Amino acid sequence: MRSDKRDKKDPSGQFAYEGLDRVIHERARLAILSSLASHDAGLSFNDLKDLCALTDGNLSRQLQVLKDAGFVEIEKQTSGTRPLTTCRMTRTGRKKFLEYIAELERVVSNAAPTRVDAQLHPNRGGLSTA
Amino acid sequence: MRSDKRDKKDPSGQFAYEGLDRVIHERARLAILSSLASHDAGLSFNDLKDLCALTDGNLSRQLQVLKDAGFVEIEKQTSGTRPLTTCRMTRTGRKKFLEYIAELERVVSNAAPTRVDAQLHPNRGGLSTA
Numbered sequence: 561m562r563s564d565k566r567d568k569k570d571p572s573g574q575f576a577y578e579g580l581d582r583v584i585h586e587r588a589r590l591a592i593l594s595s596l597a598s599h600d601a602g603l604s605f606n607d608l609k610d611l612c613a614l615t616d617g618n619l620s621r622q623l624q625v626l627k628d629a630g631f632v633e634i635e636k637q638t639s640g641t642r643p644l645t646t647c648r649m650t651r652t653g654r655k656k657f658l659e660y661i662a663e664l665e666r667v668v669s670n671a672a673p674t675r676v677d678a679q680l681h682p683n684r685g686g687l688s689t690a
Numbered sequence: 691m692r693s694d695k696r697d698k699k700d701p702s703g704q705f706a707y708e709g710l711d712r713v714i715h716e717r718a719r720l721a722i723l724s725s726l727a728s729h730d731a732g733l734s735f736n737d738l739k740d741l742c743a744l745t746d747g748n749l750s751r752q753l754q755v756l757k758d759a760g761f762v763e764i765e766k767q768t769s770g771t772r773p774l775t776t777c778r779m780t781r782t783g784r785k786k787f788l789e790y791i792a793e794l795e796r797v798v799s800n801a802a803p804t805r806v807d808a809q810l811h812p813n814r815g816g817l818s819t820a
Binding site for chain 1: 725743787795803808
């Protein structure tokens with residue numbers, strides 16, 4: 561079958577989504593940045609772990625990647641005798657996160673006709689049912 | 691610094707985004723599914739490569755992952771003497787893609803207050819500037 565519906569106006573790379581920064585796009589890191597974006601005052605390690613449903617090990621690893629990229633800052637203090645780690649988004653992190661979100665909106669917006677079509681033709685899909 | 695703004699109503703895993711299916715979330719595969727979702731009649735291998743700005747090798751690899759997951763179908767024919775490969779989204783692929791898009795919308799929607807805040811306080815961010 562030929563792809564008859566090819567739109568000659570489609571520019572190359574229309575769906576490449578190069579704005580989806582790989583540092584942010586990884587699901588656990590997206591969860592972390594999304595949490596921090598919603599909590600200006602920062603979040604403790606334990607709160608972050610909870611909000612993102614991550615293990616200690618995975619959260620530590622992903623925070624290190626985000627710190628190395630300059631997207632988060634990590635402050636270690638003690639509260640009484642207990643260590644307290646606070647994580648916060650940097651200005652760069654917030655800027656990059658918002659750019660990433662703008663690209664996500666483009667992904668969602670590109671899918672809008674598919675959603676309408678799915679409501680009109682719920683069984684469409686597959687070469688055999690064309 | 692304590693995370694003073696912690697919202698006690700936040701449920702665990704609020705930002706875990708478990709609906710971001712890992713098969714779809716990888717950027718190249720998201721590009722492929724997004725392209726196919728917009729082209730009901732399917733797309734040739736070369737058109738897909740172009741729209742997603744992928745190399746032959748990477749497109750082949752990612753298509754195989756999507757085929758193994760049951761999200762795309764691949765048909766190989768010949769057009770005259772040239773081989774013609776057509777890719778199309780399956781019903782399952784479309785369903786899963788739309789579920790994924792709904793979760794992306796949640797990510798975008800969670801970021802809405804941050805966007806407003808960024809307009810009001812463009813320099814906010816970082817522990818040192820709290």
